[in-house]
Amino acid sequence: MLTIKRLAIDTYPENTAFLLRRSNGYSAEQFQALRKIRVSGEGAEILASLALVDESLLLKPGEIGLGEQAFRRLGLPEGAQVAIEQARPPASLEYVRRKIDGDTLEDDEIAAIIRDIAAHRYSPMEIGAFLVACAGFMTTQETLAMTRAMAGLGNRFDWKAPLVVDKHCIGGIPGNRTSMIVVPIVAAHGLIMPKTSSRAITSPSGTADTMEVLANVDLSEDNMRAIVAREKAVLAWGGRVNLSPADDVLISVERPLRIDTFDQMVASILSKKLAAGSTHLVLDIPVGPTAKVRSQEEAVRLRKLFEHIADKLGLVTDIVITDGSQPVGNGIGPVLEARDVMAVLRNDADAPQDLRDHALFLAGRVLDFDPALRGGRGYARAMELLASGEALAAMERLIEAQGRQEIRHDPGAHVHEVRAGEDGRVTAINCQRVARIARLAGAPMDKGAGIDLLHKVGAQVRKGQSLYRIHAQSATGLGFARDLAAEDSGYEVTR
Incomplete structure (x- = not known):
């Protein structure tokens, strides 16, 4: 048995467990062979990817560290005793392999895959394989089965009203x-x-x-x-x-x-x-x-x-x-x-x-x-x-x-004006480009970061006139956004 230790490590979206490479009764080869383990105790269990630790200040012999996601999903307190064993691959992975081969899956097979994904039994690589296979070919019935399966898991509100x-x-x-x-x-x-x-x-x-x-x-x-x-x-x-x-x-x-x-x-x-x-x-x-x-x-x-x-x-x-x-x-x-x-x-x-x-x-x-x-x-x-x-x-x-927000958020104080390179009319704005520039400025994590649009399609502008203003809450974020805008502002100005 191992004792749970909560580690303040964000491993979203995966469950990750941490073990000392030595002094736990396993050899390094056994650790590396596991890749994914089943952690269980007191009626609760999760599957987690395994990471090995060589720093004894992080974990002691007999402890298992759980990242934030794994600790929350297991639901047991620090100090609780758990057992580990090698996790068996989900049976539904066989359906994923069939989908990769081009097969059409039955409703219950789609449902089994979705259940295992929701339970974090799949690695990102396995989920990626399923998504790519579905992107290649998916019937309308499979889409319906996937929607039903996804809606049927987790919470479901019932507002007791005929019109919501x-x-x-x-x-x-x-x-x-x-x-x-x-x-x-x-x-x-x-x-x-x-x-x-x-x-x-x-x-x-x-x-x-x-x-x-x-x-x-x-x-x-x-x-x-x-x-x-x-x-x-x-x-x-x-x-x-x-x-x-x-x-x-x-x-x-x-x-x-x-x-x-x-x-x-x-x-x-x-x-x-x-x-x-x-x-x-x-x-x-x-x-x-x-x-x-x-x-x-x-x-x-x-x-x-x-x-x-x-x-x-x-x-x-x-x-x-x-x-x-x-x-x-x-x-x-x-x-x-x-x-x-x-x-x-x-x-x-x-x-x-x-x-x-x-x-x-x-x-x-x-x-x-x-x-x-x-x-x-x-x-x-x-x-x-x-x-x-x-x-x-x-x-x-x-x-x-x-609950009204007590913290006042203002536009970022670091500012850069993106200017027109010539006289003319704004004929197009690239949504993807300006969105990417705003994200590099720090949005949405930095609430005040983003872009203030000063002209839209159809506007007449002069050379040197500001098309939009980038706001950032850090000089670094502003630099990233400014450099990308310099390559391509996302605005098309035509004489």
Whole structure:
């Protein structure tokens, strides 16, 4: 038996266990042969990757160190006694091998793979093999089976209401922070809209990152339920409440590999919406030359796949195809996006018109789910709620209910102006490029980092005039972003 020692080492997303190379009754060869071990005790168990330690100050003989993820998932206290043994490969890996060979898998085989992934029985390499095999070929039935399996694991909310609405954008457009405007509009109207969002993985900010500038988003399930009961809505980080946990594991491998197929996107999004308890969903598919979806034909194909899977799962959808040719709003990054959102909700004269218009359009589609409204009246109702200040009041109540952010976040003090190289008109903005520049500046981890867009497509600019302003909270971050912008600003200016 070994004694647990918690090690403050972040090994996300993997479980990692640490053992002294010597003095534990095993030879180094046995340690290296294990690769993955089963750690068990007091009715709990996890599978963990094994790392060997040669520094006796870190661990003593008879101790097993657990990284943060492994310690939390095992759920036993420091000092508890556990046993280790070599972990057997999951039986479902045989199905992965068949998928690699081009086979079509049955529903129960897909479910077994997803269960083992959610239980952290797969290594990132094995998950990557499964994702690449699915990217090569996946039937609609396999996509449906994957969505069902993912939604069936982890937590699942039931709001005890016939109408629970949600809105989702497939992403890829910087600054498109419409959810933080749609949710208070819908809440002010009285529909239930518990919005759970992820943190950004490859973008400069997600809804949770931006909302965190204003309020606490790390809410427990009980806290979320209480807020929704009182305010009809919430804007929270979904990772805390364990919705579709297999999706979080898959995403951690998908993103570095840049795997984002339509089938996996549909399974990811719809499984989260089902787990969140949604009954009706407005889905936004932006189309543009540097968006995730590049053509109208691709958008229609994706829309049909969403509709088919959602219908099979009993989720009512309204899928809209929108303009994704350039960033939305004036800010990219948590603080700058929060600034834009609040300017729209306050009806400020200088609020970004494109963000306001897009949010009102989507809010209107959500409100059209309300059977009490006449058909097509949702947009007019959304405008009323925004113009009257009722949406702003609903947002302020949400901020107070979730816990107003005590730390004031400001745009990063390290600033660099990216200027036009010639006179002309802005004819294109590369969404992927400006997003990458904002991330190199430090967004979203540094809340104040990002890009302030000073000109959008169609604007006339002079040589030397600032196109956008990079904000960073460190000189290093500013340097990285400035160098990338110098290679290619992401702006196309044509005479």
